[in-house]
Amino acid sequence: DVKLVESGGGLVKPGGSLKLSCAASGFTFSSYTMSWVRQTPEKRLEWVATISSGGSYTYYPDSVKGRFTISRDNAKNTLYLQMSSLKSEDTAVYYCTRDPTGTGYFDVWGAGTTVTVSS
Amino acid sequence: DIVLTQSPATLSVTPGDSVSLSCRASQSISNNLHWYQQKSHESPRLLIKYASQSISGIPSRFSGSGSGTDFTLSINSVETEDFGMYFCQQSNSWPWTFGGGTKLEIK
Numbered sequence: 256d257v258k259l260v261e262s263g264g265g266l267v268k269p270g271g272s273l274k275l276s277c278a279a280s281g282f283t284f285s286s287y288t289m290s291w292v293r294q295t296p297e298k299r300l301e302w303v304a305t306i307s308s309g310g311s312y313t314y315y316p317d318s319v320k321g322r323f324t325i326s327r328d329n330a331k332n333t334l335y336l337q338m339s340s341l342k343s344e345d346t347a348v349y350y351c352t353r354d355p356t357g358t359g360y361f362d363v364w365g366a367g368t369t370v371t372v373s374s
Numbered sequence: 375d376i377v378l379t380q381s382p383a384t385l386s387v388t389p390g391d392s393v394s395l396s397c398r399a400s401q402s403i404s405n406n407l408h409w410y411q412q413k414s415h416e417s418p419r420l421l422i423k424y425a426s427q428s429i430s431g432i433p434s435r436f437s438g439s440g441s442g443t444d445f446t447l448s449i450n451s452v453e454t455e456d457f458g459m460y461f462c463q464q465s466n467s468w469p470w471t472f473g474g475g476t477k478l479e480i481k
Contacts, residue, residue, distance in 0.1 A: 298459065298475065299472070299474060299475075300410075300418070300461055300463070300472040300475075301472065302463075302469055302470040302471070302472070305470075314468060315469075316375075316468075316469035317469070350417060350418075358406075358465055359406070359465025359470050360408040360420065360423050360424075360463065360465055361408075361410075361418075361420060361463075362420045362423075362429070364417040364418055364419070365417065366417055367417060
């Protein structure tokens, strides 16, 4: 069974940091581009970050560039998202996703982990 | 950034009806448009890739069409399990963006 399981969400104060993890199983993790997508409380979906299969290439929208860092450990089948300088607008459910061809669509989604940025 | 506008925001239908959901892009995105379904308290699920390509395991009543700026997701004979939110997403140019969604609800 192909599965993605996120963890690490929680309540953090504005300006704080948090690191999310995503454990992958049921497929050859090291062969796939992976991404994080978030869903705001208003139910809007936003792409957050993408990393190539080998980890050499990363991509971010301007809204998180310089504050978020996506990384991966292919030996541990795990994807990460390091978030810093968090803002209230970063409050969302964060989904780990798989991009099957590296061309920007998402065929597998985790259940999500909730990040709340509030004082 | 490419803006995707979905319409209508809400669609109220009776099971058995056939429906069309629209997604319009602010500039041409060729066929780099994908559709997702999200049921209440679940994660999104990929329904259609590249505007019209089917996905394994997705019922054949779901189909997609369009290219350039105008796209349509069609559901032939809606079933009760189809009610929920539908989102389009473009992968033509960074940053990848999503539409605001269409809520399909029971009339």
